[in-house]
Amino acid sequence: MHARLVRALENAAPGSVRTRATDRLGLAHDASHYLLAPQAVLVPRGATEVAALIRAAAAVGLGVTFRSGGTSLSGQAGTDQLLMDVRRHFRQIEVLDGGARVRVQPGAVLRQVNARLAPHGRRLGPDPASESACTVGGVIANNSSGMTCGTHANTYQTLESLTLVLASGTVLDTGAPDADAVLRHHEPSLAAALLSLRDRVRGNLDSVRRIEQQFAMKNTMGYGLNSLLDHDSPAQILAHLLIGSEGTLGFVASAVFRTVPLARHASTGLVVFPTLREAVAAMPELVAAGPAAVELLDAESLRVSGRSADMEAALLVEWQEEDLSLLAEREAAAHRLLGTSLSRDAAGRAALWHTRKGLYAAVAGARPAGTVALLEDVAVPVPVLADLCDDLTALFDRHGYERSVIFGHAKDGNLHFMLTERFGDGDSRRYAAFTEDMVDAVLGRGGTLKAEHGTGRVMAPFVRRQYGDELFDVMVAIKRACDPAGTLNPGVLLTDDPAAHLKHLKPVVAVESEVDRCVECGYCEPVCPSRDLTTTPRQRIVLRRELAAATAAGDLPLAEELAREYQYDAVDTCAVDGMCATACPVLINTGDLTKRLRASTVSPAQQRAWGSAARHWDGVSRAMKLALNTAAAGPFVARAATRLPGLPRWSPDLPRGGARRRPAPVSSPDALYLPSCLSTLFAPADGGAGVPAAVRRLAARAGLRLSVPAGIGDLCCGTPWSSKGLPDGYEIMRQRVRAAVGDPAVPVITDAASCTEGFERLLPGVPVVDAVAWVASEVLPRLRVTRRLPSLALHPTCSSVRLGLDGAIAAVAGAIADRVDIPEGWQCCAFAGDRGLLHPELTASATRAEAESVRRGVYAAHASVNRTCEIGLTRSTGETYHHLLELLDQATEE
Template sequence: MSLPIPFTNTVERLIPRDRRFDDPLSTLAFGTDASFYRLIPKLVIRVESEAEIIALLKAAHAELVPVTFRAAGTSLSGQAISDSVLLVLGDNWNGRDIRDGGAQIRLQPGVIGAQANAWLAPFGRKIGPDPASINACKIGGIVANNASGMCCGTAQNSYHTLAGLRLVLADGTLLDTEDAASVADFRRSHGPLLAELAELGRRTRANTELAAKIRHKYRLKNTTGLSLNALVDFDEPLDILSHLLVGSEGTLGFIGAVTYDTVPDHPHKASALIVFPDVESCCKAVTLLKSQPVSAVELLDRRSLRSVENKPGMPEWVKGLSANACALLIESRAASQNLLHEQLGLIMASIAQFPLEQKVDFSEDPAVYNLLWKIRKDTFPAVGAVRQTGTTVIIEDVTFPVEQLAEGVNRLIQLFDKHGYDEAIIFGHALEGNLHFVFTQGFDSPEQVIRYEAFMQDVAQLVAVEFGGSLKAEHGTGRNMAPFVELEWGSDAYQLMWQIKRLLDPRGILNPDVILSEDHEIHLKHLKPLPAADEIVDKCIECGFCEPVCPSKGLTLSPRQRIVIWRDIQAKQRAGIDTTELERAYHYQGIDTCAATGLCAQRCPVGINTGDLVRKLRARDAHHAGSADWLAGHFATALKGVRLTLTVATGARRVLGAPLLEKTSGALRQLSGNRLPQWTPALPQAVAPIHFSPQPLDARPRVVYLAACVSRAMGPAAGDREQVPLIDKTRMLLEKAGYQVVFPENLDNLCCGQPFASKGYAEQAENKRRELVDALLTASRGGLDPIYCDTSPCTLRLVQDGLDARLQLFDPVRFIRSHLLERLDFQPQDKPVAIHVTCSTQHLGEAQGLIDIVRRCTTEVVIPEGIHCCGFAGDKGFTTPELNAHSLRSLKDAVQYCDEGVSTSRTCEIGLTQHGGIDYHGLVYLVDRVTRPRT
C-alpha cells in the first residue's frame, strides 16, 4: 500500500526534495540497522528541526501513518526499521548545554555518546550510560533504549540519571519538563492524560504483588517491555511520563533533548584479569566483588577466551587454559592514586580464598589494561569474523539474579549444546548478572528458522520463568523479544503496558510491533538476508560502527549502506534479476563518492575496509590501462602538464579576477557534465621544478627528502600569506635542525603509486612503488639515512604495501617528533591554530603526535568536532567537489577564531582552506615559524 495522499502532500510542502528518499536504492540502504531484521521503508525523511517532527507527527496521526525514528541505527533488536515512514536525524541535532561545572548536561538526540563525554572530560565528568557502541550510537538511541554498558550498572543508566526531558507525543504535542511555560501549557492541553497516568501509578503501587514484581525486575538490569518502574518510583505524572519515555524505543514519543545528571570520571584506574578453574568459583567471586570498590567486572567463559586466544598480543597461557576455566576482567577507578591502591588491596583480599588458574595482576599501565580490555572487546567480532558466509551474528542479552549466575551460565551452555550452537560464547557484565551470548545463525531455510525459534523458546523459559530474570538487559526489546514480554512479566504487567501504549499513542502510529506486538511470530519475520557479495566485505555484520567517520554519510551512502546495496546487487544477479538501474545509481552513490581512505576499517569490529571493495570495483571499470602505462612511464612529463595547467589557471586569475574565474569555471564544469574540475581561490600555483646537484658528504647527519608529487607540482595559493613552497620550507627547517638534505635522483619521475591505486590500476601502482623504493634505497645508502616524506598519504601507501625493511621512512609528524624536538627550541605563539588530522596520519598512529607538536607551537589548539576525513581524497576534491564540501560543511564555524590551520597533506589543505575560510598549511610552516636551532 502507498502512503495516503494528504500525508505525502504535507511532506512535500514541509521537507525539501533532497531530504526525502523513496527511490529503491535509498530505501534499501536505510532499511537496515544493526539487528538481524530488515524492513524497506516507503519513505525516508531526514529531519532537521523539532518543528518538522511536530508537523510530521500531526500529519501521521491524522492519516494513521506508522512512523519510526532513527538516530544512529546501531540497535540490535530491530527497533530502528520500518516498512512505512522512517524519520532519520539530520545534522542539526547536536546541541549541548553544560551546566554547573559539568554536573549536568543537556543534549540533543543527534549527539554521539562519546562526543558528550569528550565535552565533559575537562570537568572530570561523564554521562552515566556507557554502551559498547558509544563511539557510534547517539543520545536519542541511548535514552530510547535505556542503554547501559560495562561500568554503568543500573544506578547510572538514563532512567536513574535523568534530570529533564523534551519530548513530542504522537499527536504532535511538545513538552519540555524543564520549561515552566511548556509544563503549564501541557497541563492545560493534556490534563486528562496526566490524570490517567497518576491513576495508573496509584493503582500499580496499591497492587502490592505487581509493585513488588516491578521492583524485583528493576533490581536487575532490564529493558524488556516499557519502564513500569516509573509507576512505582514516582507519583507526579510528569515524572512518570518522562521516565516512561526512557527505554520506550520510539513507541511512546520522540525525544528532542535530555538533561543528564552526570557522574564522576575518575582519572586513576587499574585492571586485572583473574582466571578461575570453573564457572562456579568465578561466579561466587562475583557475589563478593559486588560489595567491593570495583567499577566493572566482566565475565568471559572458556569459549570466549578461546575465540581470541590467537589474536596478536594475547598472553600465550590463554591457549593452555582448562576446558572449564572462566575469567573475570576487573577494573577499579579512583580520584587519587593512593585511594586506587587502597581499593585494589580490598578487592584482592575479598577473593584471596579462591584458587586461581592464571592471572594478570592489577596494572595501571595503559598498555597492559588496554590489552586486557581488548580481549573482552574482541570476543564479539571474533565470532563474526569466523562465521560462515550468509549467516548472521546474533548477540543476545539476558540477566540472571547474580546469586544464581553460575547455574545460569551452565544452563545456557547446556542449551548451546542441545541446539548445536557449538561456536556460541558467553561474556558479560557480571556484577549485574548480565550475560551476552553470541552465536551465528542462518535464516535461509525453514529448518534454520525452526532451530532458532526452538532455541529462543528454551532461552525464554530458562531466563524469564525458571530464574525470574530479564530477557533483555540493555539491548532493548525491539521486535526480537516482543512476543516474550508477557511470558516474562505476566498478564497484569503486560496489560498495563498496553494501557500506557494506548494512552500515549492511541492510534498506534509510533513504531508498531516494537516492544508490544499482537503478532506472536514477529520475531521470526522480516529476517535480514546477508548474501555473499565479496570476500572483502562478507564478514560485515551491518552494525554501523563505521558510519561516524565516513565523509560521504549523509551525502550518498555510508560504508554499511555500500555493503548492503552491493550484497543486494549480487543476490539479484544470482537470481537472474536485472540490476542495471540499481548499478547505475550505485556507481555514483557507492563508488564515485567513496573517499576510500579506510577510516571505516578502524571502527569496524571485524576490520573491514570498504574502500578496498570500492577500489576493486573501480579496477573492474578501469579500461584505460594503456593510458595508465604511458603515464607511469612518462611521469615527469605528466608533472610538467600539471604545472602548466596551474600556471594557466593563475594567469586566468590575474586577467579575470578570482570571483569571475570561479563563476566561469563553475559554468564550464556544469556544461561538461561535471567532468571539468572546479576552480577555487584555494587552488595552488605551480611550483618550479627542483634543481639540485649531488652534494658532497659533510659532517652533518643526512636526511633523504622524498618530496611527494603534489609538493613538486603544487605551491601555495595566490592569496595565501605563505608564499614559500612546501619543498623550500621543509628544506629550510631540516637544515635549521642541522641536517644535510639530499634528494633521490630522477625525482620528477618517481611516485608512490597512490594515484594509480585509487583509480583501480593496481599493476601500474605497484610498478611505481617498486621504482620509488629502489630509488630510496640508493639515496639513503642502503637504508643508512632516514627518509623524510612530506605528505602523510604517500608515507602510508609505502608503509602499508610492504616497505623494504632496510628503509627508515618517516612522515612529517613522526620525523619532527623523533628527530627535531631535541634539536629545536620552541617559542609558542599566542594565536589559535586549527588541526586537521588526515586519514593517513590516523592510520599511521600519529594523530596524538601531531596534536602534541602543535601544542608546543601555540597556546591554543582547535580540533573541529565531527570531522574525521576531509573528503578531498587525492583528487576527489577536484572531480567530486560535493564530497569535500559535505565532509567539511561544519568546518568554517569550528575554526572561525583561528589564525591558520595545519595538516600533513597538500591536497587536503586545498579543500580545508576553501571550506574553512582560513589558510591551511603543512605542519612544517608552523614549526619553522616558532623554532630556532638549539645551541
C-alpha cells in the same frame, strides 16, 4: 510509494522525503537480525518537522519508526512503513554548569558527548560497549547502561529532563516549571491516564512487588513501569516512561543529563579461571571488593579476540578512583583476592577494553559465511548467575549451536550470549525452540529477558510472560494513551503475535571477500566523511547485498536502479580514506572494495594512459601544475573545461601550480627525503616557500643532513593509481621508487601524511617515517623556538590518525603555540587526492561541522599535515591553512 502519499509527506516537511531504492534499502539494515524495507525515508530538520511528519503519517495510515545510530540489536529500528532519520540534523551538544549537566540532541554519538565533557572531568553515566557509534537517541530509547554504570548511573537514573514530541504533535519540555500544566492543557486525556495508571499500580501490592523485583536488576523488557512508583507528576512519569520505550511513545528531540565524575585513575587486569563456573562463582566476593567493572569472557570469546587458546574463562576487572592512594589499596586487595596484578598502563588497559568493546562484532565477524549473528542479553540475580551459565551451555548443546559465546557484565548478573544461525532457507524452527527454552530458563531463575539491549521485536512476544497479565495490560494502556492510533514504531516492544520474533528475519548474502565479514553494526558510520552526503561504509556493503539479492530473485528493475545509484552514492563519493577500518572491530576497509569497483570500470585505454603517466610522472605533474596556472590566468576557460565529465572542477580558491622537485643527493645522510609531488601540483599557501623548503631548513638548523635522490620528479607514493584501482600503473611506480630508494640505512621521510602511508605500502621493509614524526623526535629537541603563537587550530588528517602521528603532531604544535585546538566536528576532510577536485560537494559536506567550529573561534594560525587537506579546510573555513612544519620553520627562524 504512492505519489499521493509522498505529496502529503512533502507538504508537511518539504524536501524531507527520500524514496529512492538506495535510500530506503541502505537504511533498512541495522545491527539486528531483522530486515524490513521502508516505503520511504524521512529526514526532518527539527522537532517542528518531526511533529508535522508524524501527523501526516497518521493521516495516511502509516507508522513512523525513528532511526539514529542503528546499533540496536533487537529489531527496534526497522520498519516496512516510514523510517525517520533523526541523526543527520540532531547532533547538537551543549555543556551546562561546567559539565555537571549536558543538553544533547538524539543524533549525537555518545563518544562525542563524552569528548566534550572530558575537559570538565565529567562523562555520561551510561557506558555501552558501542559508545563509539551509538547515539544519545538510542541510549534513551533503550535505557542503555553498560560496563560500569549498573543501575545506579544508567539512562533512567541520570536523565534530568526531555523535550519530546508526542504522537499528536504536541511538543513538551518536561524540565519547564509549568510542564504539568502544559501537558494537562494540550493532552488532558493523557495526563489523566498517567495519573490513573500510577494509582492503579500503587494500589496493587503484587504489582509493586513485581516491579521492584524486576527493576532491581538491569531490565529493559517492556516499559519502565518503575516510573509509576518513582514519580508523582504526569510530566515526570511521562519523561521516564519515554526512557526505554524504543520510540513507541514519542520522539525525544533533546535531553538534559546529569553527568558523573570521570575517574582520573584506573587499574585493570585480566583474571584467568580454569572453568566458566569457577569464574562466575568468584563473583560475590569480587563484587564485595567494589570494582567499577567486572566483565566475563568465556573460552570462545577469548579465542576469537586473539587471547590464548588454552584459556577457558576470564574476568576483566577494573577499579576506578579519584585518589591514587585509594587506588593502590584497591590494587593490593585485588592481588590478595585474585592472585594477579592490575595495571595502570594506559596502552595495556586500552588494549583490554578494546578487546571487550569490540567483542560482539569480532565474534560475529568470525561466523561462517551466510549466517547471521544473534546476540541476546539477559540478567538474573548474581547468586544464580553460575546456574544460568550452566543452563545456557546445556541449551547450546541440546539445540546444536556450536561455538556459541557467553560474555557480559558479570557484576550486574548481566550475560550476553551469541549464536549463529542461517535464515536464508526460511527455516527458523531451531531458533524458535531454543528461544522458548531460553525464556523458561531465565524466567525460572527470576531474571529478565532483556537487560540492556531493549525489547524490540525479538522479545516482544514474551513481555506478558515476564510481567503477567495485569502489568502487561498496564503497558498496553500506556501505549494507547500516548499513541492512540498506533503510529509510532508499530510491531515493536508490545505484541499479541506469539511468532512476531520469527518474522522478517534477515538473510545474509555473501557478496565480496573484502566485506563479507560485516555484521552491519554501524561502528564505521560516525567516522565516514560521506555519511551526510551519500552513503556510509555499512550502507555501501548492504547495498551490495541488496543488489545481489535482487539479481538472484530476478528483480532486474530493482537491480538496475541500485546499480545506477550505487555509482555516485557509493563509488564516486567514497573518500577511500580507510577511516572505517579504524572503527571496525573486524578491520574491514570498505575502500578496498571501492578501489576494485573503480578498477572494473577503467577501460584498457585508461589503464595504458595511467601506465604512461607512471613512466613520465615528472612531465605529467608539471603539466598539471601548468594547467592550474593557466586556469588561474583564464578562469572562464577553466570553468567551461571543468564542466566536461570526469574532469576536476576548477574554482578560484584553488592554488596555482607549485615548484618542480629537484634532486639534492648527499653522502652519509641522516634521512632520505622524498618531497611529495603535491608540492609540485599545488603552490604553498600565501606565496610561502612551502613544506619542502621548511623541512630542509629545519634539518639544517638541527645540524642534520637530508638527501633527495636523483629522479625525484618522477617518483610518487602510488596513491593516484591505488585509489583508482590501476594496478599496472601502480606496479610501474613501485618499481621506479624501489630502484631510486634501494635499501637505505637511514629512514625515508616525506612531507604529506597521505604520501607517508602510500610509501609505506609501496616500500614494505623500508623504514618510512612521516616528516612530522621525524622532526618531532630528531629535530625539535635541537631547535630554539623564538616566536610562539597564542593559538592554533589544528586539523589532523585521516592518514595521520592511521599512522599514529597524534603524539608527534601534538609535540610540534605544542612547541609553537600556547593553545592548540582540534575543533569540534573534526573528521577526514574527504579531499582524498582528486575527490575534492572531482566532487567538491564531498569535502564541503565532510568539513561542515569542523568549519562551523573554526568560525566560532579566534586563532592566530591554522594548520594541517597534508597539502590537499590544507586546501580543503581553507576552502571550507575561509581561513588559510599551512603545513604544521611551515609554522615550526617560522617559529624557529634565527
